[in-house]
Amino acid sequence: MAAELRQSVPRRAAILRIIRESTVRNQDELVKALHKQGFEATQSSVSRDLRELGVAKAGDHYIPPAEEPLPSNHFSAVTNFVVEVKTAGDALTVVKTTTGTAQSVAVAIDRSDWPEVVGTISGDDTIFVATEDARAQRKLRERLREIFRI
Amino acid sequence: MAAELRQSVPRRAAILRIIRESTVRNQDELVKALHKQGFEATQSSVSRDLRELGVAKAGDHYIPPAEEPLPSNHFSAVTNFVVEVKTAGDALTVVKTTTGTAQSVAVAIDRSDWPEVVGTISGDDTIFVATEDARAQRKLRERLREIFRI
DNA sequence: ACTCTCTCTGCATATTTATGCAGAGTACGC
DNA sequence: GCGTACTCTGCATAAATATGCAGAGAGAGT
Known part of the structure; x- marks a missing residue:
């Protein structure tokens, strides 16, 4: 798939x-x-x-459709900040960023309003993204990997 | 027709x-x-x-099509200036405007680049529009009447 | 009057697009 | 392993759109 x-x-x-x-x-x-x-x-x-x-x-x-404020546009400023995407368990996705940029990336993710995201918490270089279940987690992981080319 | x-x-x-x-x-x-x-x-x-x-x-x-810079847009500023459209003979169309506005209307007509228009001359409240023949004159008359709602 | 030209229309059907259905592939749970 | 769920795909065909053709109507010229 x-x-x-x-x-x-x-x-x-x-x-x-x-x-x-x-x-x-x-x-x-x-x-x-x-x-x-x-x-x-x-x-x-x-x-x-x-x-x-x-x-x-x-x-x-x-x-073609007009240039729409797609979720990807939220990411134009932060594309280079994400260095790794991992999963922990089946409902938590961990995003590693460069130092001091986690907050910006988390904001971009929040603004994207993805249905599979329940909530986010960010530190300095780490974001925890909670999803409802394993399926949602997988979907999120694919999205992030596509967007950040990981 | x-x-x-x-x-x-x-x-x-x-x-x-x-x-x-x-x-x-x-x-x-x-x-x-x-x-x-x-x-x-x-x-x-x-x-x-x-x-x-x-x-x-x-x-x-x-x-629907986007609001396009059609010839009619040349007329947006002058729509209310034209009061009458008549023909003289079979190659001349006379456009009567409000006082002092003939020049503006003539410019709009010139900019429209209609193929049936050979040339225009404007005075203070009158424009002469020359067309090649009777058919072109009729076509022009219809266009003007449509645009200026006469 | 007749003829010609032009524009538009409906009918029939050709062309283009959309979709039902079955199947393949993948991931996940048990 | 098997079964289930999901996504995507091609095939066949239904649905939607475009167009060839003939004809009607109007206007102009003779």
């Missing part, structure tokens, strides 16, 4: 790049453009991706 | 109102909403209207 999660996320990023930089007119052309970039997908997957991404279509061209 | 032009233009305005104010999810629902407002149209006409209007679709909702 983690491997599969990683495969469709890059494909969606590729879709956004393609529609921003070229002039695909329909989903079949988009599928072909993805193939050229090494992604395997059919029209049905692409249709689902486009809907998930909120891409609009007007006439012969696609319109 | 003029009568027919007038029928599809109000329908397109109604379409924009409907998609801005309600939640039609597909063209069939839009056709029904138009019927409720007294417009007769089928799905194919609506599809053509939407394309002509530049309306986008994302998932289950329609997105």
